[in-house]
Amino acid sequence: MKPFAYVKPADVAGAVRAVSDEPGAKFLGGGTNLVDLMREGVERPDTVVDVTGLPLDTVDQLPGGGLRIGAMVRNSSLAADERVRARYPMLSQAILAGASAQLRNMATVGGNLLQRTRCPYFYDPAAACNKREPGGGCDALGGFNRSHAVLGVSGSCIAAHPSDMCVALAALDAVIEVESVRGTRRIPMTGFHRLPGDTPEIETELAPDELVTAVELPPAPFAARSRYRKVRDRASYAFALVSVAAALEVRDGAVTAARLALGGLAAKPWRAHEAERILLGGPASEESFARAAEAELAGADVRPGNAFKVHLARATIVATLRELNTGKGTA
Amino acid sequence: MTTKYAETEPRQDAVKHVGRPVDRVDGRAKTTGEARYAAEHRYPGMAHAALVHATVARGRIEAVDTEAARAVPGVIEVLTHENAPAMKPAPKTSLMNLSSLASGTTVSYLATDEVHWNGQPVAVVVAETPETARHAASLVRVAYRELPAVVDFAAEEPNASPQKSSVLQPAGGDKGDAVAALAAAPVSVDLRFTTPPEHHNAMEPHATIAVWDGDRLTVHEGTQNIAWLRAHLAQRFGIPERAVRVLSPYVGGGFGGKGFVWAGTLLAVLAARATARPVRLALTREGVYRTVGGRTPTVQRVALGADGDGDLTALIHTSVAMTARIGGMPEGVVSSSRHLYDAATIHLRQRLVRLDLLANTAMRAPGDSVGSFALESAMDELACELGIDPIELRRRNEPERNPMDGKRFTHRMLREAYEVGAERFGWRERDPRPGSMRDGRWLVGMGVATAYHPSLTMPADVTVRLAADGAVVVRCALQEIGVGAATVQAQITADELGVPLEAVRVEIGDSELPAGPGAGGSAQTAGAAAGVLDACRKLKESALALARRAPDSPLRGRRLDDLEARDGGLYHGGRGETYAAILARAGRDHLEAGGGTGMLKFLAKTLNERRRWVKAASGAHFCEVRVDRDTGEVRVSRWLGMFDVGRVINAKTAAGQLRGGIVMGIGMALTEATQVDPRTGRIMNPSLSEYHVPVHADIPRIDVHWLDEPDPTMPLGLLGIGEVGITGVAAAVANAVRHATGKRVLDLPITLDKLL
Ligand SMILES: Cc1cc2nc3c(=O)[nH]c(=O)nc-3n(C[C@H](O)[C@H](O)[C@H](O)COP(=O)(O)OP(=O)(O)OC[C@H]3O[C@@H](n4cnc5c(N)ncnc54)[C@H](O)[C@@H]3O)c2cc1C
């Protein structure tokens, strides 16, 4: 690992100043992703600004029924929060479906948002990767791409975003609050991550010197009946091949509210607007669920290694909606 | 019946310790962290080494730029082919000198500009700290001239050439005309299977500390074969064997990955010599993947023909596996098919491709673990085809003698294993129609498969010393790879001498001790037991000889065979005396005896036995899986293994070995595969995050039981247990998945995309 300087500011102003003064500086949350990437030589910061000492580690009630989550709240604390478990169960389930207990104890909400892809060619400096070295090529296109994206991909990158938490946040219309020396701004979760296009190295709307300070969850009564379903290669401790965050409200057999976001399928948590549009007002039936899923996946662009994801995503969407509709099949 | 086959209830013979679930003697040291593994030793002035790995599969190094690495403060030396001291070539392999088999590869590292595989070490950085060494290693720039490389196993399959037979391992064989019999068979299956490369992933990554003192070398390393490592290092560094000391008291798992000598070991020794410092080289997990071989991939064909009643008329099993241009072990992939079924005709062939990859190596039950997947899946498919219960099909084709050549089995209880296992597992509850058993969203399936692993012994020299105060010391350079090696030999010694278990200390893991057998081929326990039995007998003979010299000894006139060793002495009925009394009277403070067979005598005996007998540990696996009807996710929900492993010495460590084999087999069945990029020969998942071994949530409670019938030809009647557990497991899972879903998966691992 390249030698680096380490600072641990006590307040937000100090943290954002430290990074804006130093172009080679990076924020350090729990370090569960950044430190791994530094070990591989993929990230090479000169200075590491440890933000875990900032007073942003509480979950607070917002007027009107929402929650404000500090960016330093550990993943495990957020998943265990009673209000989250009662009002936004899909978020708690999503976090608990990720990584391991040890990693969740370390990982922060801010770091989880900004974790980087698990594409094996991105991790191996011997491979060609446009994300790591823009213009270098993409070894995943003709290589191992079983875990890669099928929606919103480009010819320069097909990497998938690995986060579970983010999928639930996208479904819940969360808002990300960020701060820099230039001030504070708010970015909707669904617009926070970017698709690769020709610049896969730029992954979010966040400027390099901006600090995530909080995530706000608007009130969402329908979310009390929500579910996160993650499909992976082993029972625990594996990234999602496909995941579904869904909420469904049904009255007299018709869908009155629907939220759907997909993980493992794109460079961002994929909010399924098209599927939601089809579901809303339609019958809560297997056929309608399937139609919505198919419409959302119609634009999929697959390789031999990940073609199965389209079928898997369809099956998982339908199964999750069916389960929310009937209240069965959780076993 | 239930008590006889219980896991923890030993048979109530005269024995006191053998068979019991005795706690392992090193358990406390390991759980408290007191046990020091190779990488945990410290020497004054010790330096740390890190490897630079090649990034091309084959080529020549055109230039190495070490300037930036050398400039890092704390860097002591950067070794490349341009400045490294020479090592001698790997020895030619010969059966007369088994340690010649120890070479992981045939490469002389840092000797030339040649690159033989993607990942080969091309430079070594030695520095004051491990962090400095690793950072500096990342700064070494190497320019290559790439040469054409053959790295794609699947594409190379058509170019496979026949595998040669060896004295110990025939590569093929025929009984009758199986091709014609298959064509004529009223019922048949003909299937093509593939299995991927896999890695051992022992908990302890390989680590070496090398210390030179003039021309004497001390090496700390977790190894499965102390004697081979010592001989190999002596040979490569041009010093006598007695100048090499290998210390290996604890090994954090091996599974075959620590049986041979790999680059890291040689380069640590080389770096220590070059820098005149003690050098510690602890591989990263990635370093293990890049420099220590794994299991070969295979392609197999199994075709079975049967008459309408299910009697096998033809069995064809052929395989293609790999070795590397720079070494590797040809596996006996079709070996189980020589022994399992009484087919009227049999046709067996093994072929190999040679690749520009790191050499493959032994991994738990080489050959049999992958071969049994194909054979036992095909048997299940044939049962489906015939509409016969798969256990009944196996029962019908259970041979009385070894099918290929009519040799006798020393011991074979597969029928009993199936019978008792089926009863306990509740096989009767199985509705044979595929997809017929459900539990909510889960499709439930049950599968069986046979486990089979040949039993071997290896020679061991053992000394046993009994002191006047009652303390017994057993000395043998055994390898404790986590199996309870010292514990079981202590149990055997305590019973043989009739002393308390606490009185026995077993010294292992040091090349200064009498040479032990390697921990491989499931042969260590039996080999060492033979030496212990021999030494204990000689020790009792000399105690008796001493006693008989005294006119007042109650043992006067007795022969050893009439005596019982108990209560710290030798007795005939109620009359006898303690060793302490015998020693005191004779004015001696201890007795010592050595046991074991010489290598030549051992080889002669083994080859002679092989001409007459076939012996193996075996068993029946029973597995229940649940398959998610929407997503194809497979979860193993129940497991029962019923084994015939001869006499069990320690019920606790035996259960651990059998369970561990089953866990590893579940990994092989469902999740494990080393991803070698077919374009570059580079391993793309060299980490425990991306190479999926099973985690706790993947493993249900595993019931293991054994029949506990001693084998008449093995020391104490024990058959090895380290490997039999994994054989058949992948097939049992595949067969259960077939039952749950109606789909036969022929390609491991059974990931969900294959079930959608
Ligand atoms: C073996 C393994 C398995 C895993 N499995 C899963 C899984 O199944 N599902 C899943 O979702 N995740 C998984 N993860 C990823 C894990 O969730 C992330 O590593 C973790 O959430 C990152 O949080 P952190 O605080 O440790 O981030 P860090 O590693 O500290 O930082 C990550 C990135 O975020 C930036 N950063 C951190 N905080 C801020 C901030 N406040 N503002 C701006 N930038 C910031 C850093 O500069 C860095 O670029 C796994 C990780 C590992 C190692």
Ligand code: SF4
């Ligand atoms: S998919 Fe993206 S991250 Fe992976 S190699 Fe291609 S460019 Fe790099």
